[in-house]
Every structure is written in C-alpha cells, then in structure tokens.
Amino acid sequence: MKIDIKKTCIVELITIIILSFTLFVFNFTDLRILAAIIVCVGAVIYYLFRRNVTISSNSDKVTKLFVLFSIIYLVGFYLLGTKFGFKESDKILNLSTLFNYILPIVLIICISEKIRQLLIIQNFKLTKWFVLAIMVLIDVTVYVDIFTIDTYQEIVDLFAFVILSSVSCNMLYTYVVEKYGIKSVIAYRLVTTLYSYVIPIIPDIHVFIRCVLRIIYPYLIYQILEYTFIVKDAVESRSDKRKTYMFEVIILSIAVAIAMLISCQFKFGALVIATTSMTGTLNKGDVIIYERLDSEEEIKKEDIIVFKKGDRKIVHRIVGINVINNKTRYITKGDANHDKDKDYVLEEEIVGLYKTKINSLGYPSLWVRELINNR
Numbered sequence: 001m002k003i004d005i006k007k008t009c010i011v012e013l014i015t016i017i018i019l020s021f022t023l024f025v026f027n028f029t030d031l032r033i034l035a036a037i038i039v040c041v042g043a044v045i046y047y048l049f050r051r052n053v054t055i056s057s058n059s060d061k062v063t064k065l066f067v068l069f070s071i072i073y074l075v076g077f078y079l080l081g082t083k084f085g086f087k088e089s090d091k092i093l094n095l096s097t098l099f100n101y102i103l104p105i106v107l108i109i110c111i112s113e114k115i116r117q118l119l120i121i122q123n124f125k126l127t128k129w130f131v132l133a134i135m136v137l138i139d140v141t142v143y144v145d146i147f148t149i150d151t152y153q154e155i156v157d158l159f160a161f162v163i164l165s166s167v168s169c170n171m172l173y174t175y176v177v178e179k180y181g182i183k184s185v186i187a188y189r190l191v192t193t194l195y196s197y198v199i200p201i202i203p204d205i206h207v208f209i210r211c212v213l214r215i216i217y218p219y220l221i222y223q224i225l226e227y228t229f230i231v232k233d234a235v236e237s238r239s240d241k242r243k244t245y246m247f248e249v250i251i252l253s254i255a256v257a258i259a260m261l262i263s264c265q266f267k268f269g270a271l272v273i274a275t276t277s278m279t280g281t282l283n284k285g286d287v288i289i290y291e292r293l294d295s296e297e298e299i300k301k302e303d304i305i306v307f308k309k310g311d312r313k314i315v316h317r318i319v320g321i322n323v324i325n326n327k328t329r330y331i332t333k334g335d336a337n338h339d340k341d342k343d344y345v346l347e348e349e350i351v352g353l354y355k356t357k358i359n360s361l362g363y364p365s366l367w368v369r370e371l372i373n374n375r
Helices: 002-025 031-049 059-084 095-120 127-143 152-180 183-198 207-233 238-263 363-373
Strands: 086-088 201-203 268-272 287-292 304-309 312-324 327-333 350-358
Touching: 002 031, 002 095, 002 127, 031 095, 031 127, 059 152, 059 183, 059 201, 059 207, 095 127, 095 152, 095 183, 127 152, 152 183, 152 207, 268 350, 304 327
Parallel strands: none
Antiparallel strands: 086 201, 268 287, 287 350, 304 312, 304 350, 312 327
C-alpha cells in the first residue's frame, strides 16, 4: 500500500511538472500539442493505475442531469447577453477550427477526465489536491490561447476567469467523477466549452461576471446532487456535512467578493497603490476600496478620487475645482508630491471615490506586475 501511495505521488508530481513546463517554460499554446502531451500522460497513468472502477447506480441519471445543467447554463448565459450585449465569436466553424481547436479540446477533456478518475480511486488524502492542481493547470493551458498573459491586467483576467473558477468547477468534477463516473462531466464540459466554436454569436459579458457565474453554478449543481441522491448515496455524518457546507460557503463568498471588487463592474472596486505619490495617506502596496461614482453624487475639494488618464488609473486628492464654460475641471495632487498634477481631470474621467484601504495587501500583485514588465 505504501508503495502504491509513493508511486501515485511521484506520478502526480511529474504530471504537474510536465504541465507547468508546458505552460510557463516552453509556452506551448497550440491545443494540438497540448492534446498530444495529455494523451501521452494519460497513457502512462492508465498503464500504471488501470483497474475496474465501481460507480453509483445513479450514473445514467446524473449524466442526463448534467446535460440538462449544461443547457440551462448556456440559456442563462445567453439571457445575460440580452442585458450586456453580444459579439461575433472569434472562431468560425470550418475544417481548420475543427482540427485545430474542437478535436484537440474533445481529446483534452476526455483524457483529462479519465486521468482524474484513475488518480482519485487511489484514495489517499493528498490525491484530490494533486488532481485539483493538475486539472487547473490543464484548464490554464487550454484557456491561455484565449487570455494572453503579456500584461498585468491579462494576468488578473486569467487568474479570475480560469484559475479561480477552475478550482470551483474542478471541485465539482472530482466529486462527480468519484461517485458517478466520467460520462456526466465529459458531457457537461463539452457543451459548456465548445459552444463558442459552434455558435457564431456569443454574449459580450465582462470576464469577472463570467467568473462569478462559473463559481456559483458548480456549487448549485453540487447542492442539487446532494439533495437529490442523499438517501441512496449518503456517506457523511450530519456534522461532517455541516462543516463541509460552511467551509464551501466561506470559500465561495470570498471568491465572489474578490471577483466583484477587482472587476469594477459593481458598486465597489479595488485597486493596488503602485506609486509613492500618496505616501503617508496611501502607501505603495496598499489596496484601496473605492465606490463607483453616481451621476448625482457631489465631488468636493479634499476628496480622494480614482480617475483614468489613458490606460492608467490614478489615485490623487482634489485640491481645487474650476468651472469653465459650464464644464467642471478638477485639479488634483498626490499628497506626497510638491506640485499639482499637470493635467486637470474632467468629470467623465473620474472612476470613483476612495472609501478605505487595506495596508500592504497588494504587494504580491505589484511583484507579479514587475515580473511581467521586466520580461
């Protein structure tokens, strides 16, 4: 048994290393290359760990449910598009798309779910965490073709839409594969992944709203499965289930809050202070929370505002207000600067009003930004 555990750990670690090198060192973004790598990894894992898999008698029912869940997801997603708008898909359905994208994705999904199943049936404590890391890395390598990672903002987008939501999705997938087999998860993933390659029009929804949707929806599916099949498949005590539920609620709430804040598509937004111009009041590395500006809200002298100049967001204090030809011009200055800002700020350039700060929380974000800028 100890040998099996050791062998499993080694294989899982090697798989994580291979996928990490594929993404971060060799920078393979061609889905055909990724599919080939995953097929090879899957073949090795199948050879080492193949065995008969016992699944629930409810497997077929769960597969039908997951097909329904995938359809509901797409319907809800496109209904959101009626509010936020639509755009043409970047991929046109033709032979090139079929061979370069659709077939590799089908292979990646099918083989990765078999890898998941073969590893989790080894049934020791760390397996599920290793599997989660492997599957998130696979998701990142698949989606990196959509989200380039050349700028800091693209890193944030990749983290929110892929990594954060991938953790939520893969927790559900692991739970389902362990209890009901791989068919339901494969069906769900194929429908919710390939629609953008088949349907020419897709909703133009902000990445962080999609992130929140991808976090919440798997959790709802999990709850439905638990309450639907709890009589036949219950294995946890009531107290254990209560602890699991509370833990999931806390993690989900934190994830949603982060997505809502960083997206700036909601009432409040978050921003990392990246310069020393406000030192003393707001120090480099602090994270500020700001409230988006309402059209009727009055802006006063001494308010600290967040405003845009080009692609940059700046956090400075208003030190003067002039009205010229019925147009308000705000004069700003960093508290640590000797001089006022060279350019005035117009009302339409103001993003929000500063509310509070969290000291030094943003330093990891600054380090990532510096790494990206120095590449």
